[in-house]
Amino acid sequence: MKDKSVVLITSSAPRHQFFVETMSERLDVRLVISEEGAVNTEDVVNLIKDVDPDIIFTFGCNLLKGNIYKIPKLGCVNIHTGLVQNYRGVDSSFWAMHDRKPEAVGFTLHFVDDSIDAGDVIFQERPKLSRADSLDDVFLKTCKEAIESLARKAPEIMEGVAPAKLARRGKLYQSKDMSLEIKTKVEKMLPDVLSGYLDNKQERDKEIELISCLT
Secondary structure, three states, rough: OOOOOEEEEEEEOOOHHHHHHHHHHHHHEEEEEEEOOOOHHHHHHHHHHHHOOOEEEEEEEOOOOOHHOOOOOEEEEEEEEEOOOOOOOOHHHHHHHHOOHHHHHHHHEOOOOOOOOOOEEEEEEEOOOOOOOOOHHHHHHHHHHHHHHHHHHHHHHHHOOOOOOOOOOEEEEEEHHOHHHHHHHHHHHHHHHHHHOOOOOOOOOOOOOOOEOOO
């Protein structure tokens, strides 16, 4: 959609580069901020204001303050690689597997506000998992599906969407919650967890209703 101006805020890993490339193919991206440190700075605010964007899309950056997310006319939309009614913060797909809930693996497109991954929800979906997936596979599949979905749905979002209030906030995880011991435990049990889910996927998926405010 080339009639509305877009700013992207992200980071520098390959998945973030894929985000920039995929979004730029479809949208009028005027500015890309690849976060290497603090993002809520006066310099960044001035850069964004100079562009005067219609919307900001974010993926993998630090929490934004109102001095940034309130700038664009249409708001600021984030990709969260988790279903926010179950898991917020970091490593959401990992914690879903830790809890033996692959049905809670998915992504959320939501508006950014002062909360952590609890802004109004636009759309959710699950990636296609397989029995042979590793933890990295699950995470990267979720990232890829989320980015491609946002690129497809961005025009509809920019035409105007009535998002859903989040009725229940999922558990918030931070980087400090992860440990080598926990990761090793989940890696060992992952094949059984995935097999148990995929053997009864249709019924398991019904346990968590996905939110969608798009056509």
